[in-house]
Amino acid sequence: MRRIIVVAALLAALAFASAGSALSSDNTVYITRTGSCYHTAECSHLRSSAMPLALTDAVERGYRPCKLCKPPAPDAPVKTATAPAETVKVAVIRVVDGDTIKVRYEGKLESVRLIGIDTPEITRGKNEPFGKQAEAFLAALLANRTALLEFDLERRDRYGRLLAYVWAQGGGEPSPIFVNAQLARWGLAQLLTIPPNVKYVERLQSAVGAAQATRLNLWRDIQ
Numbered sequence: 001m002r003r004i005i006v007v008a009a010l011l012a013a014l015a016f017a018s019a020g021s022a023l024s025s026d027n028t029v030y031i032t033r034t035g036s037c038y039h040t041a042e043c044s045h046l047r048s049s050a051m052p053l054a055l056t057d058a059v060e061r062g063y064r065p066c067k068l069c070k071p072p073a074p075d076a077p078v079k080t081a082t083a084p085a086e087t088v089k090v091a092v093i094r095v096v097d098g099d100t101i102k103v104r105y106e107g108k109l110e111s112v113r114l115i116g117i118d119t120p121e122i123t124r125g126k127n128e129p130f131g132k133q134a135e136a137f138l139a140a141l142l143a144n145r146t147a148l149l150e151f152d153l154e155r156r157d158r159y160g161r162l163l164a165y166v167w168a169q170g171g172g173e174p175s176p177i178f179v180n181a182q183l184a185r186w187g188l189a190q191l192l193t194i195p196p197n198v199k200y201v202e203r204l205q206s207a208v209g210a211a212q213a214t215r216l217n218l219w220r221d222i223q
């Protein structure tokens with residue numbers, strides 16, 4: 001299990017690296033694994049680790065500009081993302097695919113479908129392109145972090161699965177990561193809106209749009 005997580009983390013790091021290079025250099029900044037600031041590519045604070053990130057994402061996730069390298073500030077203030085008040089902490093037992101996890105919830109083993117998005121199928125004999133990458137990316141986001149579930153209007157689908165937005169908290173990040181949106185942002189998920197669960201449709205739509213604009217992963221051949 002530990003080895004699987006290490007491999008998943010490596011794959012996700014690669015995804016971060018290749019995705020980052022596709023972003024234009026003027027709006028890309030860099031964060032470290034443990035710091036709370038974002039940096040320019042040249043900053044000496046990046047000696048041990050560096051992950052590229054869009055400037056707006058860095059600000060939205062609560063990172064502040066480094067005082068040493070003075071990276072660009074966002075054009076307009078971006079509101080800081082915090083996990084909503086109504087979330088439930090769960091233990092993640094297994095990542096099934098890019099949009100499904102098994103968790104322990106209220107003492108029972110439950111399937112959770114991440115809503116608002118759809119990732120390529122890799123179960124029941126299917127192996128769609130970028131499905132394994134989406135699974136590895138999701139596993140890496142959840143590794144060494146606490147998973148919080150946020151529900152929309154419907155708590156379960158017709159198969160009895162929980163329907164949720166997943167937030168990943170901890171791991172040195174100043175604010176929780178909105179996992180569903182990150183999958184969309186890195187071009188590993190399409191938008192899938194099923195009313196009445198539409199709470200974050202605009203945010204997920206803009207994440208997909210950002211991935212399409214830079215032709216990340218699923219959108220690499222988009223015209």
Ligand SMILES: [Zn+2]
Pocket residue numbers: 038039040043044045066067068069070
């Ligand atoms: Zn710096």
